[in-house]
Amino acid sequence: MLTCDACGRTAESGQRCDDCGEPLWFDTDPDGVAWPDRDGVWAFGDLLPVEPPPGGLAAAAGATPLVRASGLDAGGARVHVKIEGTNPTGSFKDRGSAVGVAAAVADGEGGATFAGDGAPDAVGTVSHGNMAVSMAAHGASTDLECVVLVPADISAARLRRIAAYDPRIVRVDGDYGRLYYDALDLGPESGIEFVNSDSPLRVAGQKTTVLEVLRAFATGEAGGGVGGGERGTTEAAPDVPDAVVMPISSGGHASAAWKAVREATAAGLVDDPPRLYFVQAAACAPVAAAFERGDDAVTRLEGEEVGETVAYSIANPDPPSGTRALAAARATDGAALAVDDDAIHAARRDLVAAGIRVEPASATPLAGLRRLRERGAVDAGEHVVLVATGVGYGGTDGGDGRSGSLDVETVPRSGLAAALGLGDAGE
Amino acid sequence: MLTCDACGRTAESGQRCDDCGEPLWFDTDPDGVAWPDRDGVWAFGDLLPVEPPPGGLAAAAGATPLVRASGLDAGGARVHVKIEGTNPTGSFKDRGSAVGVAAAVADGEGGATFAGDGAPDAVGTVSHGNMAVSMAAHGASTDLECVVLVPADISAARLRRIAAYDPRIVRVDGDYGRLYYDALDLGPESGIEFVNSDSPLRVAGQKTTVLEVLRAFATGEAGGGVGGGERGTTEAAPDVPDAVVMPISSGGHASAAWKAVREATAAGLVDDPPRLYFVQAAACAPVAAAFERGDDAVTRLEGEEVGETVAYSIANPDPPSGTRALAAARATDGAALAVDDDAIHAARRDLVAAGIRVEPASATPLAGLRRLRERGAVDAGEHVVLVATGVGYGGTDGGDGRSGSLDVETVPRSGLAAALGLGDAGE
Missing domain, CATH: 3.40.50.1100 (Rossmann fold)
Known part of the structure; x- marks a missing residue:
């Protein structure tokens, strides 16, 4: 279950509180939780909303x-x-990507936040830095598609670094700060579990x-x-x-x-x-x-x-x-x-x-x-x-073995829904 | 104690066998050794020749x-x-650098290979890639100077990546492959514990x-x-x-x-x-x-x-x-x-x-x-x-915050001894 720490509202799915707009958190039961004998994201499984996936980068x-x-x-x-x-x-960022991708792989069972019908078809994120690279890599290690929304003016080096893992990249022209909220609106209907910075x-x-x-x-x-x-x-x-x-x-x-x-x-x-x-x-x-x-x-x-x-x-x-x-x-x-x-x-x-x-x-x-x-x-x-928090090669051209220009679609912010397969335009 | 696995000779110090020329190994006593309850270089301390240093990157x-x-x-x-x-x-490379630098910090006690008088004043390596970067970083996390011997034609990007940790870098003009052996010869007398690829x-x-x-x-x-x-x-x-x-x-x-x-x-x-x-x-x-x-x-x-x-x-x-x-x-x-x-x-x-x-x-x-x-x-x-073995940003310009040209000394291979403070020329 999800709760809003600000106003106390609870929810079964979603990412932000319908009442006050603040981010939702997963409820946990600390009763009987002891320190694990090792580190790692999944060592703290008693306090996580999802089981680890059976293999891969997570x-x-x-x-x-x-x-x-x-x-x-x-x-x-x-x-x-x-x-x-x-x-x-x-x-x-890999810590959150691991849990986010594991939840999407688990088909919506066990506490995912996905508010759409059925299970998500893809994971996604709004980022042009470390989080984009991390989600693309974690997505790549599963069978799920990964959708990364980047600003239209992203540098070639950053784009290449993300593209190495071959996610679907959409360049969006418009107020990049608002894309976070656009993604929350569009994600459920388009079948994408967006795992953003504070999901x-x-x-x-x-x-x-x-x-x-x-x-x-x-x-x-x-x-x-x-x-x-x-x-x-x-x-x-x-x-x-x-x-x-x-x-x-x-x-x-x-x-x-x-x-x-x-x-x-x-x-x-x-x-x-x-x-x-x-x-x-x-x-x-x-x-x-x-x-x-x-x-x-x-x-x-x-x-x-x-x-x-x-x-x-x-x-x-x-x-x-x-x-x-x-x-x-x-x-x-x-x-x-x-x-x-x-x-x-x-x-x-x-x-x-x-x-x-x-x-x-x-x-x-x-x-x-x-x-x-x-x-x-x-x-x-x-x-x-x-x-x-990071070593900072996310923004450099780390020699990923690719060369030449990358063919990446660019859409206006108003066209994002259509690009994600929603609305009249379809994809 | 050190032994030569090829011919059985033992030695108290040094890196290669005086008889057959093959690399020496540290003897270990596997008696009573059990699997540790965690990973990490020092978790296997029963099989290592030196205690971990009290802090730092090791x-x-x-x-x-x-x-x-x-x-x-x-x-x-x-x-x-x-x-x-x-x-x-x-x-x-960080695994070996950790043990090599720990041994040098331990002042020659507990199984270091240093064959010079007293304790080494510095650590060193012959590398222009991952090992150079690793040794420079591990050296930086201690009080020991680190000397890195690189080929004269090293790329600017690689040089910058090593230089970020501020070791002493010496560009050596001549047969780079022979520098490995030069370092073994010159290390003890010049007070440098060279931790090369197979030390x-x-x-x-x-x-x-x-x-x-x-x-x-x-x-x-x-x-x-x-x-x-x-x-x-x-x-x-x-x-x-x-x-x-x-x-x-x-x-x-x-x-x-x-x-x-x-x-x-x-x-x-x-x-x-x-x-x-x-x-x-x-x-x-x-x-x-x-x-x-x-x-x-x-x-x-x-x-x-x-x-x-x-x-x-x-x-x-x-x-x-x-x-x-x-x-x-x-x-x-x-x-x-x-x-x-x-x-x-x-x-x-x-x-x-x-x-x-x-x-x-x-x-x-x-x-x-x-x-x-x-x-x-x-x-x-x-x-x-x-x-x-590696992620491979060692050869790229990872944005280390430095700019401009680097002032690095270049010496002919025949002048290496002098550059290290040995012989008539001194330093």
């Missing part, structure tokens, strides 16, 4: 390393890095990032165990990290982190949950701005309010789970904050110098931690987990 | 997914893929690829478990895979696979060990040629015997562990074989279409399996593990 999602990186300690705060770039397509299935998969972090601290694997502690000391990590710092774009990963913390707490696995901090690039920081203003909801940034940033993959002016993330930051005594591109560049250089290569967006947590330490929001001696 | 090596990929089944042979591209720098430390780390594979089958995690079996069936995988197919270049990974199989067998963990198959690109296949001729040793290919191949990262005309790999193929009832570029391209396309993106060299095992199946060397119903 099995490879998650189980990413958590490393103690003392060279990155910030004013005495102890830094651990969760390296999500080691997922099969190089980002945390309930994706959030269910993405919560395993922080479940793995909490498990590592609870079981003593973090900090004091292999790869932990400080050189020459036997310092042990605490049972729970003091804080988790992660980038925020749509808010889907941020709200998943909150869900993870709440479920672990409800199961009695965590006593004193970590503070959650969400970091944006200053050029496009609607969640941080709302947090600083003390607002209850995030307001969409318009036109000239949005600047350019090196952390382009998290530059979302209208985050569909922004308001949920705002609630998460407040409820956990954390914050949303913004860092400028100079700070992001410096943090990225330092991560690479510590052996950890990340895309610019994934350097924002270290930049954010440094600001938080300066402000006194994080203390010396605290153990802080930075979520390095 | 902790993140290994623990890669093994996925059942029924879409790649070849004439009824069941295909499992070990996805090494999910290592922190994108290839299996004993690297082999110790790299054997964990196949140890993880064997563990997964033995514990029931492969095939029949999560991500295993065939859609709609409950087929279980056997306790041991029937065969492991992997690319071969220097022979360091191949001989490590053999070491893994032998240690697991000696420990009583495996009854009927898998056949080991090693695949080369036809354009540069000295090991396959020697296998087919029935030779006991691999002969270096010269000049026009070496062609171009898309699988450039395994095109090694003079593999320093080629003879060892030949022995491994024969002893396990496997083979060394070659596949042409068309077959590699086709295999790579099919892997990507199954959601698994690999570099061309990592597609050779699938191409090889297809040949083996045609020949009848692999039967329908057998379970075969393909080792997908």
Whole structure:
């Protein structure tokens, strides 16, 4: 069953609340849930809405390393890095794609969100970055078609990277931000299970990032165990990290982190949950701005309010789970904050110098931690987990063996329904 | 202690046998060794010559997914893929780098191979591909300098990819193939622990690829478990895979696979060990040629015997562990074989279409399996593990945030000693 955390409404299918418009979540029963003896998305099956598919890429999602990186300690705060770039397509997106595709494969049984008649014929997503690559790969490992809606002006390198897995790509000319909502409207009727940035299935998969972090601290694997502690000391990590710092774009990963913390707490696995901090690039920081203003909801940034940033993959002016993330930051005594591109560049250089290569967006947590330490929001001696969300080859031409131009259809936004086989025009 | 598997000589330090010239291996004591309850390089600590370092990237090596990929089944042979591209720098090389750097950090205690006076001041490697990137990253996560010897004509993209981690890079003008041996000669005196493609430390780390594979089958995690079996069936995988197919270049990974199989067998963990198959690109296949001729040793290919191949990262005309790999193929009832570029391209396309993106060299095992199946060397119903060694962004410009030209020293091969601070010229 699905519930709206904002207003309490329940639903059998769908992705957002019919009453208040906020994203739906899958209900879970934390009763009797214990830490699994290993990591990986499916290790947390007791808290997932669907069984794993019997093979394929879904099995490879998650189980990413958590490393103690003392060279990155910030004013005495102890830094651990969760390296999500080691997922099969190089980002945390594989966690949600694995669950989303598994649900679609399961033919609508067992908690899928699909609101159409019968089972979905395809999976889909609205993305031109890591999520598009991830969904295309996970779709490819099953018999389901994958539909990827990209903006008309997508770069050739990005297009090629997605096209390597041979999904159906539709370039849509028009307001790309609204496509998220178009997909929710059109998906059920066109037989496509859209697994977007904060869909309930994706959030269910993405919560395993922080479940793995909490498990590592609870079981003593973090900090004091292999790869932990400080050189020459036997310092042990605490049972729970003091804080988790992660980038925020749509808010889907941020709200998943909150869900993870709440479920672990409800199961009695965590006593004193970590503070959650969400970091944006200053050029496009609607969640941080709302947090600083003390607002209850995030307001969409318009036109000239949005600047350019090196952390382009998290530059979302209208985050569909922004308001949920705002609630998460407040409820956990954390914050949303913004860092400028100079700070992001410096943090990225330092991560690479510590052996950890990340895309610019994934350097924002270290930049954010440094600001938080300066402000006194994080203390010396605290153990802080930075979520390095991706390695960032999604936007490059990684040599996929293809060459020449790609023949990809382009439709106006008003023609999307017809392109998906709906309405008079058909396909 | 180190031993030569070819002639039985033992040594306290060094990398190759003083008597017969073959590579040395670390002795292990399989007595009482059991399967660990998880994967990862350090999970197999009972069989490693050094303790893990207390933090840093070394902790993140290994623990890669093994996925059942029924879409790649070849004439009824069941295909499992070990996805090494999910290592922190994108290839299996991180396993050996982790152990090599850990040994250097441990100041020569506990089984390092360093033959110089005292502890090494630096780690080093001879590589312009995945191994260079891996060593630079693992070096960066410690306090040790890392020296990377590259050919003078290295591409700008590759150079940039290595330089991102800020190692000392030396471009050497001359016979690049001989640099492997130059490094062994110069390393001890110049204070550099060279961890090359088949150094004993690297082999110790790299054997964990196949140890993880064997563990997964033995514990029931492969095939029949999560991500295993065939859609709609409950087929279980056997306790041991029937065969492991992997690319071969220097022979360091191949001989490590053999070491893994032998240690697991000696420990009583495996009854009927898998056949080991090693695949080369036809354009540069000295090991396959020697296998087919029935030779006991691999002969270096010269000049026009070496062609171009898309699988450039395994095109090694003079593999320093080629003879060892030949022995491994024969002893396990496997083979060394070659596949042409068309077959590699086709295999790579099919892997990507199954959601698994690999570099061309990592597609050779699938191409090889297809040949083996045609020949009848692999039967329908057998379970075969393909080792997908890397994701292949090592040679691309992955957007590391740097720009402009790189100022890298170039020395003639005859000037390498001086560049490393030895001889009259000093540094």
